[in-house]
Amino acid sequence: MNKKEPRNITLKQVLLWFTGLLMASLLVVNFFLNVSSAKSYMQQQLGSHAQDAATSLGLLLSTVIEASDLVSAELMIDAMFDHGYYRHIIYYDVNGQAKVLRHAPMKIEGVPSWFVEQIALEAPEGKAEIMNGWAQLGSVSVMSHPGYAYIKLWESLKVELVWFALIAAVAFLVMQLVITTILLPLTRIENQAKAVRxxxxxxxxxxxxxxxxxxxxxxxxxxxxxxxxxxxxxxxxxxxLRAQSFHDPITGLGNRAEFDGRLKAELESQQSAAVGSLCLIQLGDFGNYNQQHGRRSGDDLLVAMAEEIKASVAPIAGAFVARRSGSDFSVFLPGVVDDQADKFASELLHKLSGLHLVKQMCRNDVLHIGVASTLTNMPLPVFLSEADMALRSAQAAGPNGWQRYVTDSSFATPGEAVRQANEWQQILLDTLAEKNITFHYQPVYSGDRSTILHHQVLSRIEVNGELVVAGAFIPMAERFSMLADFDRLVVEKIIGLAESRGDERRYCVNLSVHSLADERFVEWFLIKMQQHPEAARSLIFEVSEYSLQLASEALERVVAASSTLGYEVSIDKFGVAAVPFAYLQHLSIHYIKVDHSFIRDIQHSRDNQFFLRSVLQIAHGQDIQVIAVGVEFEDEWDSIEPLGIDGAMGYYLGRPQEHTD
Structure with missing residues (x-):
């Protein structure tokens, strides 16, 4: 699980703390200087007040002391003591004995004792001699009471503190505004760096x-x-370079080499059973058309046919098309068999026959289609031969038409005969109702084979006591619009599995294009991930590269939510969807899984080696891990390992198992 990174202090915080402390220090120093200055002033005032009082009292007492009237002297001293603010007033006779003493306690109302202790005002003593002419009659000592000074200092301190707080608050707000304004460009530069990342x-x-x-x-x-x-x-x-190697320059379709390589990988893959139909399309007498109408017109005819074929296969996820040679085209339709293949061939023939440039040939016996279907793996030459025989049968019939190659074993799977469509529909409905789906797990190893990055989740359903792989029942689920329901079931079960285990294992689950195109499914999926955050962090959701063509907005939404919800996203069948690779710039995906057609016999294909090496370079620059799919032979592994692949899966590395242990 991801560990929470420690939070680092920001430059703005550093500047605010520094300037704030500097401002606070200045204010504190200023405050103490003001208090010290006020204290010195108060002490001077106390001394001056005491000395003035002593001098004045000495003059007043001179007449009564000369007359030895001690009572009048006491009355004068009492009058001054009662109406002034003195700590003590003392009259000494000429012998230095205190004759009259008035003393007030050191009691100060409204001032904390700690303040009095900390300030500690020292009130100077004022002294004056009592004279009669040149004769000394005695002396007086006066000391002002510091209580009033303490009160004034305390009130001044409180006012200073209020102003200190106000100035500090205003200064902090101003500093924050100034620093934020100054650092705003840095924030924008930081955002740019994040965008580049x-x-x-x-x-x-x-x-x-x-x-x-x-x-x-x-x-x-x-x-x-x-x-x-x-x-x-x-x-x-x-x-x-990929287009030069694998694409036809006139139509933009794949060429024969690319088509046969991909079809061979599909038919001979040990990952799953091949289910689908192969269509061979041929426009006869094309050489004569070129002679009559010119090469440019012939190229226009090929382009028009290519566009019509591409439009026809566009709704079928994973379908691929090629121009084999001349006016020959080939189409593979994964998951399309039986009456669906018949319907496709019939509709395509009708559309191609209606092209204006085809009608210019003024013939109705030049366009033919041969169809061959399979529900199991078979050698490529056999499959091509069956489709070619169907094409020859259609041509032998004469007019524009199509034929399907059919034998008693064409649709046999190991141990069972093909089920009719209504039987499959009931089987799938029962499976969904009973939630009777099981998983096998195929390990995805790191590039050095030292660790398992995650486990690929492969769905199985039970039919008559036998486990049927996804490649056999998914086409039927697609036919009856049940793919979103099956994806919901798979997601719910894998969430339960991840939560029950509670360990570091990670699982990769495939989501179909049809599910992504279903807005209700996407809403349900995002809510489910939000409800199960712990499980989400252990899950990788895999979508086909075809999703960028058929459900791009939904895919972008799912990818964007991954950063907050915790799951990761992988692109499957990378490199075969004829989608510009620019999407790697703006989609924050985590893995790309290179289609097994690029891995099959890669030891003999420099083009595929160059392609994989280039993909690795680009992906690593975007912080995306590259995983090779369908590594089924040692020679293939020996060819891709030195390239720096991040991970790989295939029968050579590890077969699907019922358990991940």
Missing amino acids: NRDFSYRAPMPKTRELKRVAVAMNSMSDRLGKMFSEQLSLIEH
């Missing part, structure tokens, strides 16, 4: 007003432009 090179940082940050923004924008250009050029180069 996420393969988005379109973000541009605005130009700051400060010279230094402006230079950084210019450098970042320039770097982003260069990276985006390099990435686009890299993608264009790979697609161009």
